[in-house]
Amino acid sequence: MQTCIHPLFGGSLPASPHTSLRPGYLASCSVFDLYRQAMASVVIALLVLTCSVGCSQGLLQFGFYDKTCPQAESIVGSVVRDAALSNSNVPAVLLRLHFHDCFVEGCDGSILIDNGPNSERHAFGHQGVGGFDVIEKAKAQLEAVCPGVVSCADIVALAARDAVALANGPEYQVPTGRRDGRISDVSLAKDMPDVGDSIQLLKNKFLQKGLSEKDLVVLSAAHTIGTTACFFMTKRLYNFFPNGGTDPAINPSFLPQLQATCPQNGDVNVRVPIDIGSEREFDSHILQNIRNGFAVLESDARLNDDEATRGVIDSYFSLLSPLFGPSFEADFVASMLKMGQIGVKTGLQGEIRRSCLAFN
Template identity: 40%
Template sequence: MLMSALILLVLRACMMLEAQLQVGFYENSCSMAELIVKQEVTNAFFKDRGVAAGLVRMHFHDCFVRGCDGSVLIDSTQSNEAEKDSPANKPSLRGFEVIDSAKTRLESVCQGIVSCADILAFAARDSVEITRGLGYDVPAGRRDGTISLITDTRNLPTFTSNVDQLIQNFKNMGLTQEEMVTLSGAHTIGRSHCGSFRDRLYNFSSTTSQDPSLDPAYAAQLKKQCPQGSTDASLVVPMNPASPTVTDVGYYTDILANRGLFTSDQTLLTNPSTAIQVTQNARNPFLWKSKFASAMVKIGQIGLLTGTAGEIRANCRVINS
């Protein structure tokens, strides 16, 4: 009886927390907020189309560590190593300057009103939309966190994760297996540094140098782009070579052709249930885009700070006090 009452209280608390986020949250306090963020994302995208993938990934990595509180935006100091400098985030995250530009403009017209966490959530949505994904309403009202620790990034999914690890990572965040497969589709845009998958080409195991699950022709192409022994950290390849700046189902068709770039991509075929979901997504682009939009809204509600919790940072890189 006591346990049932406790569960009920927790559920009510979660419902109240989510209810504090509202679509159009800044309508009266800063009506230009979402438009200003969209303008900054658009300007950045036409200078560098890869920035969209960086902003989507940044929102994801923010929400998976301490919740969607903008902690991934905080710079390291002499006394503290922050999330953004973790190997899980650096150098894969990019687009920090877009958030900075939006914040600067917003502070000039609505000082102390719009949180960095909300700016990042808006920017991720705008990035999906500008790359031809489905737009979606972003409930807002998040507050900014004041803690960012490099050690907190240890539980982020990695490019070497297997399907069971991915399912558990997402479950820990309150996300289902299907939502994990759906959100993995974000890898349809963007790029990767060679170091993230080099072992699949040259040092896979003690018995074989090349990952046998990797399409041989694709592996040969990757070896040309990422030569063995190269130490050039600037070498990058597109996640989905056919349409690297378009949010489409190319990611899933690549996996079905054994052309998933990361171990964490190709592993989706090793589980019967996730393999079925990969096939369904590849065959129904609109369904996947709809599921992706819904899953992005759900991600944006992880571990919220609302009301009087946290703060509204004046500078997204630095806590106020």
């Protein structure tokens, strides 16, 4: 399922130092597609304008490096683009990295530190998180031209933004000015959202970070790109709580495909697309899959069990949605901007690391 891209989508936003990362516009656009994307771009522009006031109050601001390192965003974008050309999984990996960073100690780059087995990145809740090499490569290039200026925390946030654009998702600006944290402890990641969490526990974990039920839905929809391992599917397919067997939320027509890919006692490292049918394209297709019982991850399936989160999903697919409903793209940007401000260090807090892997 491809997204029809129109030049207004991103082009109408305030000027940004980074160049467009989008692979190219698709010509086969329906009138409804153009209308929806034009309206989404307007909403995103308004979100950026609103955040330019709210974010500055927290000392984050758009164009924070315009004078001190004007190449910052373009350098990060170039590194991300090159990495994605070498490995198509990079956009999903970088998006996940930003989420995991923000949920522990705030968006401060703490997940990047590698100072032994007790560093945060080795927590059970961070299993499978990657992209560290991409961030470190961007940091090395930035240190060569602007030493001691751009934080690793900002590189992670910018890389996630660029990852979304590379997957044909919305282009948007990210307020910067984060500083790097000085704490990295494996025990601090114990409350990360988990694929096996109940819907109430997921809602509570997001609420603790100032994120709403709507944020839970649209940020979970970031699973529209990327893959997961059979390791995270075993319980759902063969030993589902409380009575064993299979999660009844799985569509019966989908179950044989999942079990064939992830057989009982099979290789738990086999990769499974999380958004069946649209795993390379950033879109709302995963929410449709969740509605229809085609969710791959248990945590995604639980979104359809709860009245509040199911209502958010349904709002994107009502009869009036194509013209008057909420814009998934704009809502995703709003939630990303909100998440990107969790627990940020600014001003004299924290530090600007010379290497993202170690404290100064």
